[in-house]
Amino acid sequence: MEPKTKQEDGSKGIIDKSDTICIIGAGPAGLTMARSLCAKGIPFVVFEKHKDVGGIWDIQNPGSPMYESAHFISSKYLSNYFDYPMPSDYPDYPSNRQILMYHRKFAKDFNLYPYIHFETTIKEVTQSGEKWIVKTTTNESYLFQGIVCATGITWSPNQPKLKGEESFSGQILHSLHYKSPNLFKGKRVLIVGAGNSGCDIACDAGANAEQAYISVRRGYHFIPKHILGKPADVFGDGAHFIPNWISQLVFGKLLKFLVGDLTKLGLPAPDHKIFETHPIINDQLIHNLRHGDVIAKPDIEFLEGDSVVFKDGTKEKIDLIILATGYNWSIPYMEKKYFEWKNGRPDLYLTLFNRNFENLYALGYMETDGGAYKMFDEMANLIASYIEAKNNHHPSALQFAKLIQNDRPLLNGNIHYLNSGRHSVYVNQVAYKQYRSKIQKKMGWPELKVGQFKRLETSDSSSSFQTLVSGGSK
Ligand SMILES: Cc1cc2nc3c(=O)[nH]c(=O)nc-3n(C[C@H](O)[C@H](O)[C@H](O)COP(=O)(O)OP(=O)(O)OC[C@H]3O[C@@H](n4cnc5c(N)ncnc54)[C@H](O)[C@@H]3O)c2cc1C
Numbered sequence: 001m002e003p004k005t006k007q008e009d010g011s012k013g014i015i016d017k018s019d020t021i022c023i024i025g026a027g028p029a030g031l032t033m034a035r036s037l038c039a040k041g042i043p044f045v046v047f048e049k050h051k052d053v054g055g056i057w058d059i060q061n062p063g064s065p066m067y068e069s070a071h072f073i074s075s076k077y078l079s080n081y082f083d084y085p086m087p088s089d090y091p092d093y094p095s096n097r098q099i100l101m102y103h104r105k106f107a108k109d110f111n112l113y114p115y116i117h118f119e120t121t122i123k124e125v126t127q128s129g130e131k132w133i134v135k136t137t138t139n140e141s142y143l144f145q146g147i148v149c150a151t152g153i154t155w156s157p158n159q160p161k162l163k164g165e166e167s168f169s170g171q172i173l174h175s176l177h178y179k180s181p182n183l184f185k186g187k188r189v190l191i192v193g194a195g196n197s198g199c200d201i202a203c204d205a206g207a208n209a210e211q212a213y214i215s216v217r218r219g220y221h222f223i224p225k226h227i228l229g230k231p232a233d234v235f236g237d238g239a240h241f242i243p244n245w246i247s248q249l250v251f252g253k254l255l256k257f258l259v260g261d262l263t264k265l266g267l268p269a270p271d272h273k274i275f276e277t278h279p280i281i282n283d284q285l286i287h288n289l290r291h292g293d294v295i296a297k298p299d300i301e302f303l304e305g306d307s308v309v310f311k312d313g314t315k316e317k318i319d320l321i322i323l324a325t326g327y328n329w330s331i332p333y334m335e336k337k338y339f340e341w342k343n344g345r346p347d348l349y350l351t352l353f354n355r356n357f358e359n360l361y362a363l364g365y366m367e368t369d370g371g372a373y374k375m376f377d378e379m380a381n382l383i384a385s386y387i388e389a390k391n392n393h394h395p396s397a398l399q400f401a402k403l404i405q406n407d408r409p410l411l412n413g414n415i416h417y418l419n420s421g422r423h424s425v426y427v428n429q430v431a432y433k434q435y436r437s438k439i440q441k442k443m444g445w446p447e448l449k450v451g452q453f454k455r456l457e458t459s460d461s462s463s464s465f466q467t468l469v470s471g472g473s474k
Pocket residue numbers: 024025026027028029030047048049050053054055056057061065066070071072073074075079120121122123150151152153154197333363364365370371372373
């Protein structure tokens with residue numbers, strides 16, 4: 001394996017790296033992919049547009065959706081990289097700054113930095129036979145054996161046009177541009193959307209704005225961050241052996257008992273069972289609604305001058321609207337033809353393998369009901385195992401290629417996720433793991449083993465977390 005090489009001679013020719021895998025993006029997905037390839041001795045390089053690793057967790061990374069108050073939504077106990085726990089002195093739900101430090105320490109400990117070209121944006125990737133040509137904004141071109149797209153899904157705002165928007169005298173921002181609660185001082189603020197970011201931002205507004213409102217279209221189940229003193233995911237993890245329909249029944253009842261009737265707070269009753277949408281893990285919003293610091297509103301009817309009129313006919317003066325309305329997924333450096341986009345999501349085998357183009361992989365283009373990083377690690381191991389089998393002309397490579405073409409498993413664990421773009425590549429973690437393990441066993445490709453990455457660790461891997469973050473928020 002070869003650490004990065006720079007095109008020193010200034011030539012504009014194509015640099016031949018046709019035995020090497022190109023990972024685009026050094027966020028969590030790119031880092032875990034790098035560790036897996038490193039462990040198998042498969043040559044790779046990583047390109048990262050920013051000046052350091054950590055993806056969205058670096059609030060200084062231009063275009064990152066991170067905000068100062070953001071904390072992890074899944075708990076630290078179930079959200080770490082494989083065999084790389086979060087520090088024992090971290091709280092149950094670490095801050096964005098702590099998560100950033102964790103990613104940087106991971107990259108340092110596994111000696112991944114030498115493989116990463118920083119401040120290098122990929123502007124175009126095109127196929128050339130079975131290989132791929134990669135062009136950077138620094139005007140370098142490379143020929144690679146394969147591509148792993150790991151550039152994330154939260155960079156392009158989904159910003160619906162609001163009726164009457166042209167007449168509105170206030171300001172409208174997408175949540176991507178929200179960074180600090182200072183923005184809310186002295187303002188009447190409306191947050192649109194009650195996803196996890198929307199709820200966090202509404203709470204920031206509740207504590208800082210003159211008055212805060214949250215507009216929701218449908219009812220959601222709000223899961224408290226702790227249940228009976230345990231982080232919610234740790235509490236639920238003990239119940240994985242129970243069929244999903246029983247968990248839905250039991251958790252539904254438990255939530256009613258713990259959280260009470262949300263319609264009394266002005267929120268609509270959920271129109272679906274618990275776990276049928278991405279979980280909203282937040283108890284602070286309920287607290288704010290109960291104190292009147294945030295007021296719940298239905299969907300917006302239209303904007304008019306300095307006011308917003310809601311579907312129930314009520315009207316409020318608003319200075320600032322924050323649209324927490326999610327993201328459009330894109331892979332902007334690749335022409336649309338390279339991915340089959342369905343409901344705004346790429347259709348990939350096991351969310352990883354391109355069905356129509358050889359040697360084109362993607363990691364991180366899915367959403368799931370728990371911490372993502374261990375799953376990323378297992379997925380990266382699967383991609384690396386396939387590349388290894390191909391490189392060695394092992395018969396399992398051909399067998400797997402057929403599965404990529406023809407196998408279309410349902411990975412929802414019999415939960416009927418809401419029929420929305422967001423949930424079209426939503427996978428149930430337990431169902432995914434079971435299926436992936438079954439396939440991997442069939443191919444004879446080993447699962448990750450505790451200790452297998454130890455030999456990659458640098459000797460100073462005990463260095464302090466504190467020294468690794470120059471930016472980030474408190
Ligand atoms: C507020 C918030 C809270 C979250 N909380 C959790 C949580 O609690 N638990 C959890 O598991 N997940 C959580 N997530 C999901 C989160 O998306 C993942 O944690 C993770 O950051 C995704 O990693 P990624 O590597 O796929 O993408 P990203 O973090 O988006 O990283 C992509 C990288 O690619 C780089 N890049 C982009 N385009 C290019 C290009 N053209 N050329 C070169 N480089 C490029 C970017 O600079 C970036 O470094 C949260 C997300 C948000 C927004």
